[in-house]
Amino acid sequence: MLNNYLKVYWLGNLVFLLNIILLLFLLSYQFMHFAKFPIREIKVVGQYQHLDADQVGMISDRFVKGNFFSLDLYSAKEAFTKLPWIRKVSLKRVWPDRLEVFVEEHQVIGRWGAIALVNENGEIFHGASDEDLPLFFGPEGTETYIALEYKKMQSILDKKQLKIAQVSLSPRYTWDIRTTNNMKIILSKDNIEESLSRFMAQYDNILASVKRIGSADLRYPNGFAIKKSTEPNQKIDSGERPLI
Structure with a gap:
């Protein structure tokens, strides 16, 4: 008799507890999905040049749905990530009505042929740029x-105010470098920085002798082969691909 009473007592308590849990769940669901607590402000944080108000507005209209609690951060993040110049993005709710968007843009250093751009990490991305790259x-x-080798080579050439216009790597990993004054530099896959630094150390002496350098083959272990240019220095046409 006592056992039956205890069973009924505990069963009643369990049912009561389950009802309380269900009620709390329903109340919290209604609270989170109620039409209050709207997102009133989207603040973009970070250094950016290519993200504009129209793009933010478009994403806000299409993907920032719901209120402060029910907002789907994943969908909004995916939408920002798909913008052309955005490399990384993270989103954060800020009470009571703000969404902060932290963005990192691609830092472009060159063009991958005629189809895409390359950032400083060597990642290809698609975007419009009128920079002379x-x-x-x-x-x-x-x-x-x-991309990584280009940055090293350009750092060495900077000492003589030379700028790289084209970098071409063959399937056999031979480098063809063209500067903006139309000088051709050929490098092997080995000792790239050492060979280029050695050439730069003698650059002024060579230039004083030949006036204009047409090409410099740096694939020799202890020297290089220089060809004099018979053409006036002209900026290289970046629309043409150099052949190796």
């Missing part, structure tokens, strides 16, 4: 390698 050519999968 160097052209990169190479086998598929070498984008990162080329």
